[in-house]
Amino acid sequence: MNIAVIGIGYWGPNLVRNFNQMYDVNVSYLCDLNQESLTRMKKIYSFAKTTQDYREILKDPSVNAVAIATPASSHYKIAKDALEAGKHVLLEKPMAESAKECEDLIRIAEENDLTLQIDHTYIYTGAVRKIKELLDNNELGETLYFDSVRVNLGLFQHDVNVIWDLAPHDLSIMDYLLGNNAVAVSASGLSCFNSNLESLAYITIYFASGRIAHFHLNWLSPVKIRRILIGGSKKMLVFDDLEASEKIKVYDKGVSIQNGDVDGIYKTLVQYRTGDMWAPQIDQTEALKYECRHFIDCIETKSRPMTDGRMGLRVVKLLKAINTSILNDGRKVYLSSGGNNELSSNILVRNILSEDGSSVGYFREDSQMETVMVSKPAGPELNGIRMDN
C-alpha cells in the first residue's frame, strides 16, 4: 500500500513515522508548502518523493491513500480532491469547518467506496478502549455524568479558538463512550486577549436521557490537567492521562438513597459506600500506531473505521453548536432530531422570556441571523436556539 502524508508540520511527522514502521505500507510521498520541512524530513525518509503541491500526488495512480495533517481550514478542499481522485483518506481532526462540508466528504467517500477515517487519536488509546470495555460490561452501572478537564498553558492557535483546538478530543471520547445521543449544548467562553478567539470555555452537553456532560477547556492554566470523571450508579471512574502507569482508577464508591420520596425528604437516608479502588491494566501501544494499522485494515477489509466520517461530522456539529451558544450568552442550542444529533433546520429559534421565566414570544432568525420575527410562544422545548448547519 502506497501512502502520502500531506502536511508535515508538528503532527504530520508522527503519521509518517508510524506508517513507515508498518511492513505492508510504503510512504511514497511527503508534501508540505514549506520547503524547509520537506528538506528536513527527506534527510530521514530519503526514499520518499517530496512535493509542495498535493495535486501532484493525486495524479499518481500508484498512491492508494493519503493522510492529511494540514490546518483545519484546508481539510475540506484537500480531502475532497483526494477522494475525487480515488484515494482513501485519513483526515485530521476537526474534520472540516461545517457540517455541510463533512456531509459532502462522507457522501463522496461512500459513492466511491473509499475509506474515510478521522484522526480522533484518543479513541485509539489503550485507556479509552479499556473504559469502553468497562462501560460495555456495565462495570459502572448506569452512567450518571461525564466531566472532563483539559487545561494547560498554550499552545495558542492563531486560526482556531480553544474549543476547536482541544474539544475534538473530549467530544470524540464522549461520543465513543456514551453514544451519539446529545440533544443540546450550552457554553460560555472568554477571550483573555484582544482577539475574537476564546482561550477558555465551559461547556455543558445535554443528553436525551436527561444526563449531562461538562467540559472545561483552558489555554491559560498554570498547571496541566487531563482528567475525565465518569460517575456511574454502581462505581465511579477517573481517567488521568498524565498518570504514567495507573491512568484509569475505578472506585467502588457511591451513594444510595432510601425513603427518598418528596414528602419524606427529611427522613431520607443517604448511605455512602466506600469500597476498594482498582487500576485496570491497559494496552500501552502508541495510539497512533494502533490507529494507522486500523486505517490500513479498514481499507483492506472494506470495514467502517472506529472514527469514521460520521463521528467527525457529529463532533463538528457539536463544535458549531458550542460556538453559537457562546455568541448567544450561553443559551441552549438544540441539535436537531435529538438522539441522532443530525441537524435539519436552517432556522434559529430563540424564546423571549419574561422575568418569571415564562415564554412571551420567540425570534426566528435565518442562518445569517438577519431575519427577526416575533411571534407567539414557541413552547418550552424550544427555549433555546435551534442550530443551523
Ligand SMILES: NC(=O)c1ccc[n+]([C@@H]2O[C@H](COP(=O)([O-])OP(=O)(O)OC[C@H]3O[C@@H](n4cnc5c(N)ncnc54)[C@H](O)[C@@H]3O)[C@@H](O)[C@H]2O)c1
Ligand atoms: N490528532 C491529534 O492528536 C492532533 C495533534 C495535533 C494536531 N492535530 C491536527 O493536525 C493538523 C495540523 O496541525 P499541526 O499542529 O501539525 O499544524 P502545523 O501548522 O504545525 O502543520 C501544518 C502543516 O501543513 C502545511 N500545509 C498547510 N497547507 C498545506 C497545503 N495546502 N499543502 C501542503 N501542506 C500544507 C503547513 O505548511 C504546515 O507545515 C490540524 O488539523 C490539527 O488539528 C491533531
